[in-house]
Amino acid sequence: xxxxxxxxxxxxxxxxxxxxxxxxxxxxxxxxxxxxxxxxxxxxxxxxxxxxxxxxxxxxxxxxxxxxxxxxxxxxxxxxxxxxxxxxxxxxxxxxxxxxxxxxxxxxxxxxxxx
Amino acid sequence: xxxxxxxxxxxxxxxxxxxxxxxxxxxxxxxxxxxxxxxxxxxxxxxxxxxxxxxxxxxxxxxxxxxxxxxxxxxxxxxxxxxxxxxxxxxxxxxxxxxxxxxxxxxxx
Numbered sequence: 031x032x033x034x035x036x037x038x039x040x041x042x043x044x045x046x047x048x049x050x051x052x053x054x055x056x057x058x059x060x061x062x063x064x065x066x067x068x069x070x071x072x073x074x075x076x077x078x079x080x081x082x083x084x085x086x087x088x089x090x091x092x093x094x095x096x097x098x099x100x101x102x103x104x105x106x107x108x109x110x111x112x113x114x115x116x117x118x119x120x121x122x123x124x125x126x127x128x129x130x131x132x133x134x135x136x137x138x139x140x141x142x143x144x145x
Numbered sequence: 146x147x148x149x150x151x152x153x154x155x156x157x158x159x160x161x162x163x164x165x166x167x168x169x170x171x172x173x174x175x176x177x178x179x180x181x182x183x184x185x186x187x188x189x190x191x192x193x194x195x196x197x198x199x200x201x202x203x204x205x206x207x208x209x210x211x212x213x214x215x216x217x218x219x220x221x222x223x224x225x226x227x228x229x230x231x232x233x234x235x236x237x238x239x240x241x242x243x244x245x246x247x248x249x250x251x252x253x254x
């Protein structure tokens with residue numbers, strides 16, 4: 031089934047630990063995104079990639095890093111997790127940037143709790 | 146700053162009609178999206194408006210007025226499965242998506 035796969039589905043993590051959230055898409059989309067969703071707030075963009083080999087910072091990039099070695103994979107790394115990073119993380123992709131009609135396809139989300 | 150406003154929560158009755166409003170203030174405009182998100186699931190695309198007017202898609206319609214910075218999502222013949230959050234998002238002049246916090250719609254029998 032075409033779409034986006036995220037792993038893990040949920041994770042409880044001790045503060046200070048390193049964590050990588052995985053994201054893989056099989057739609058050959060150029061652009062990929064990482065969002066966090068917190069109660070009462072809109073989706074907030076962490077990092078994005080317009081095409082393989084390039085990445086950019088979103089609205090809330092501090093404490094997170096990404097890489098885009100190929101078209102399909104876009105992992106998100108928390109170098110040293112803190113409790114404020116407790117959230118639901120969504121990976122998304124779209125055919126490309128620079129177009130208004132750029133519909134996003136989302137993964138099922140990764141629920142992360144940092145204690 | 147950039148801002149998207151929509152009501153936090155709405156309640157409606159099965160079989161009825163509900164209108165969810167969204168107002169926006171963004172640096173430029175390149176389109177407005179509505180997404181549906183069921184509890185514990187990912188957002189899924191519902192509609193896209195870039196020109197003024199009404200776009201109809203089955204039981205769902207979306208309206209846009211660019212001069213007023215206003216959109217609404219109209220849901221007709223409500224079904225229990227329509228209970229979800231509805232997210233309004235605007236593409237700004239840099240083609241970045243700005244998201245509202247979402248409207249939680251509760252459908253009662």
